[in-house]
Structures are given as structure tokens and as C-alpha cells.
Amino acid sequence: MANQLLKGKKGIIFGALNNMSIAWKVAERAHEEGAQLVLTNAPVAMRMGEINELAARVGQAPVIGADATNEQDLTRLIQESTAHFGGKIDFILHSIGMSPNVRKGRHYTEPNYEWYKQTLDISATSLHKVLGIAYRENAMNDWGSVVALTYIAAQRVFPDYNDMADAKALLESIARNFGYHYGVRNKVRINTISQSPTRTTAGSGVKGFDGFLGYADQMSPLGNADAGGCADYCIALFSDLTRFVTMQNLFHDGGFASMGVAPEVVKNFE
Numbered sequence: 001m002a003n004q005l006l007k008g009k010k011g012i013i014f015g016a017l018n019n020m021s022i023a024w025k026v027a028e029r030a031h032e033e034g035a036q037l038v039l040t041n042a043p044v045a046m047r048m049g050e051i052n053e054l055a056a057r058v059g060q061a062p063v064i065g066a067d068a069t070n071e072q073d074l075t076r077l078i079q080e081s082t083a084h085f086g087g088k089i090d091f092i093l094h095s096i097g098m099s100p101n102v103r104k105g106r107h108y109t110e111p112n113y114e115w116y117k118q119t120l121d122i123s124a125t126s127l128h129k130v131l132g133i134a135y136r137e138n139a140m141n142d143w144g145s146v147v148a149l150t151y152i153a154a155q156r157v158f159p160d161y162n163d164m165a166d167a168k169a170l171l172e173s174i175a176r177n178f179g180y181h182y183g184v185r186n187k188v189r190i191n192t193i194s195q196s197p198t199r200t201t202a203g204s205g206v207k208g209f210d211g212f213l214g215y216a217d218q219m220s221p222l223g224n225a226d227a228g229g230c231a232d233y234c235i236a237l238f239s240d241l242t243r244f245v246t247m248q249n250l251f252h253d254g255g256f257a258s259m260g261v262a263p264e265v266v267k268n269f270e
């Protein structure tokens with residue numbers, strides 16, 4: 001299904017941990033569509049070396065380690081990427097999320113607040129840092145596009161999503177607010193995609209994930225959107241076909257966000 005929608009475009013993909021990662025699928029699709037890529041992840045997440053396998057599949061893309069909370073790492077990443085591309089960046093995928101409180105089973109009402117800060121820093125403020133450095137370094141081409149991945153727990157309560165819900169609310173706000181500044185200066189658009197629950201390493205870390213996946217699937221008229229579909233949507237947003245879409249939270253969820261009640265679910269209570 002390749003249409004060279006990203007021909008000549010250059011992008012940085014954050015967050016490909018393994019072949020289940022949404023970012024992994026986005027990198028593969030972006031390559032198919034003619035983009036040149038730089039891959040990045042936290043150095044600790046690269047120790048298994050799986051990202052090198054992806055790099056080989058997407059045109060020997062350079063892999064540059066960067067902790068997304070560390071401004072020095074991010075500055076080096078942006079500088080090395082523009083040097084590699086021999087020019088500015090056209091698109092960035094922020095596909096990063098982690099909560100120590102979720103990982104260690106702390107209840108929402110009783111978090112470890114140091115971990116809570118880390119949740120916000122890794123999962124949300126990191127987007128601000130990436131954008132801030134790209135903005136300062138003037139590293140993005142006019143009409144560039146930035147996409148960050150989010151979840152509907154930013155707007156509605158999903159108790160087991162824990163402090164990640166607060167992080168996603170912040171992430172979506174950063175996309176809107178930075179979208180204003182970057183839009184005015186460089187016509188760079190910034191959006192979040194609110195994705196269905198998807199079986200990945202981060203997704204499966206949420207308590208009761210399997211039951212929830214089935215519930216969301218039945219609540220969604222089209223069923224849960226899969227990672228491949230999410231990658232397709234990212235490609236559309238990186239392409240020139242969506243140049244005036246910005247500062248939006250875009251649901252990619254098979255219709256889940258608009259549902260109140262689904263008979264398929266209610267019948268379990270009759």
C-alpha cells in the first residue's frame with residue numbers, strides 16, 4: 001500500500017522497543033512511504049539490540065540513544081539528526097510512556113510522588129522538551145508535523161490507568177499549546193492520536209489489560225484499532241495531505257470515544 005506519501009521527508013521516531021511497539025510499525029510504514037529516518041530510544045531500552053534489527057529494515061537508519069527526560073541527550077539527538085539528514089526535520093513521532101507507579105502496583109490514591117514526577121516527566125514533559133529543543137535549534141522545516149500518542153483516560157476515568165491518565169492530560173495540553181507557538185512561527189503542526197488499547201509492552205503493563213481489551217473491542221463499532229492502523233494514521237498526519245490539522249486530539253479507536261452503551265456489552269448483564 002505504498003504511495004510515496006513521505007517521499008523526501010525526514011523524521012525522528014521515538015519509542016520502538018520491539019516489534020509490538022506502535023513506533024516500530026510507524027517506522028516500517030514511514031520507510032515504505034519513502035521517508036528517511038533516525039530511530040531513538042532510552043539507552044536502557046536499547047540493550048537487547050532489537051532496535052538495530054528495525055534500523056536494518058528501514059534503510060539502515062541511524063540509532064541514536066537519548067533519554068527523553070534529558071535535555072542534553074535530546075539536544076545531541078536533534079543536532080546529530082539534522083547533520084545526518086543534511087537538513088531540517090519534517091516529522092517527529094513521540095511514542096513514549098512509562099509510569100513507575102503502574103509498574104510497581106501503587107494505587108492512584110497513594111502514589112510514590114517521586115515516581116509520579118517521573119511518570120509526568122517521561123510520558124508528557126518529554127514532549128515539551130523535544131519541541132522546545134527543536135524550536136530553539138530551529139530544526140524543523142516549515143509545514144513539519146509532530147504526533148504524540150495518547151489515551152482516552154486523559155478525558156474519562158479508567159481507574160487502572162493510574163497516574164498515566166494525568167500524564168496524558170498534560171501531554172495533550174502541551175500538544176495544543178506548543179502547537180500554537182510552533183504553528184505561528186513555522187507552520188509546524190502538533191497533534192495527539194488517542195489510540196485503542198493495543199497489546200504492546202507498555203499497554204500490557206496496565207492492570208486487567210486483557211479483560212479491558214475485550215471490553216473496548218465490544219464497545220467500538222469498528223472494533224479496536226490495531227497498531228498497523230495507528231501507523232497508517234500517523235503517516236497521513238506526517239504527509240502533506242493534512243497540512244491544516246493541528247492542536248487536535250484525534251481519536252483512532254474504532255468509534256469507542258463516541259459510545260455510551262453497546263448492546264453487545266449490556267447483554268452480559270441480562
Ligand SMILES: NC(=O)c1ccc[n+]([C@@H]2O[C@H](COP(=O)([O-])OP(=O)(O)OC[C@H]3O[C@@H](n4cnc5c(N)ncnc54)[C@H](O)[C@@H]3O)[C@@H](O)[C@H]2O)c1
Nearest residue numbers: 015017021022042045068096097149197198200201202203
Ligand atoms: N498500547 C496501548 O494500549 C496504548 C494505547 C494508547 C496509547 N498508547 C501510547 O503509545 C505510546 C507507545 O507505547 P506502546 O504501546 O507502543 O508501548 P512500548 O512499550 O512498545 O513503547 C513505549 C516506549 O517508551 C520508551 N521509553 C520509556 N521511557 C523512556 C525514556 N525515558 N526516554 C525515551 N523513551 C522512553 C520505551 O523504551 C518504549 O520504547 C505510549 O505513549 C503509550 O502510552 C499505548
